[in-house]
Amino acid sequence: MENNLAKKIVDFIHQSPSPYHTIKSLKSKFEEAYFREVAEDEDVAFLRPGKYFTIRDQRALIAFTLSAAPLEEEGIRFIGTHGDSPSLKLKPNAMIFDRSHLQFGVEVYGGPILSSWFDRPLSLAGKLTYLNNHDQLKNLLIDFKQAVAIIPSVAIHLYREANENRTINKQKEMTPLVATIKNLKHKFPTLFANNNNPSFSELIKEYLSVLNLNVNLEGNDIKEILAHDLRLYDIEMPAVVGLSDEFILATRLDNLLSTFLAAEALITSNTPHTSFFVCYDHEEIGSESNVGAQGTFLTDTLKRLINSSSSSNKNNFNKVMMRSLFVSIDNAHAIHPNYKELHDPEHTPILNGGPVLKVNSNFRYATTPEGEAFFKYFAKKADVPIQTFVSRSDKPCGSTIGPSINRQLNVNTLDIGVPTLSMHSARELAGIDDLNSTLSILTTFLKEKSLKI
């Protein structure tokens, strides 16, 4: 892969197979750039100008640069994304045995294109909460890093309707196969020593010890796994596609692509202005949680900072927000050459045509007129092409974290994104040229001196 930015994004996606791992990857990225971690309950009254980040519940992260200028004069430059993606999540009692097979029971998380999950090598990643040998509860992030599951298609000879008006039953058809009992007994004989089928906790414990996965148990052994939040993910490496090497095909581009670009912009811009990057969880399921955009993570963090700044008074929060701008970045719908009729004919963003401004009169996208104007102004300054998406009037559109932010903060907002095809497929497609142009607009925004209108 020749494009350096694309290469970095591929690495980032590879390191981030679950929302927990996304935050872990971001944490290392910001630490490498000398951002200092501030705990959510740490006193921030004496924070000096500098670079910081804070994490909530291992699932959401805010990184920020503080300038010496008063916030109520300078305002704040915000970029927001989400680190979760549609996926298949293991159910609490995940083990499904029949006489010959072991399968894992899964719930569908968010809105994946289910058909795209068939016949792929799938791995598992997420968080375990376990009891150690000292009877203490511990968390452990875990990534199996090998293909351990597959959802096989049924042969067309047995299912002649496979290509016609097919519906997919989430309970029956999405259950992955993980082993035959015969070979599971052969590989993990101790699990079947008492002739009972092992529990999920026993299986995972054994798997961890037999395969010696490189995990940090802080010197403690796992006595019992009490809870798990594990997702299946496509383990295939991303690919560059096209006669002109211009497309990137990868899993979880929505929204790890924007998450990477936003973090990269904050780090590489070296902005002298107070700027925030926030990465939420739970966007794919409506953002309604303590780590989602409808939660209080950002407002809590802002209030701590604004109330502790020297010239604070009661109206400061609003004053600061009135001089601020929030860019919500999430993938945008490129026009699909086989389905051109799905787009409004005057709004047809293409791959590699530049970042897309998303507009919706029902405010499913949070682009305000001022937000739109700023976007066009930044694009001019950065000298990059831009495109606009509005859905057909007879079709609803998706949404983003933008509207929740606009409502909570009383701030000008805009929704943008890298044009993408196959959104919510297990493998999504974006244009490599759009990576640099999007980064360049974000960087221009973070360096902008005044956001006053």
Ligand SMILES: [Zn+2]
């Ligand atoms: Zn998204």
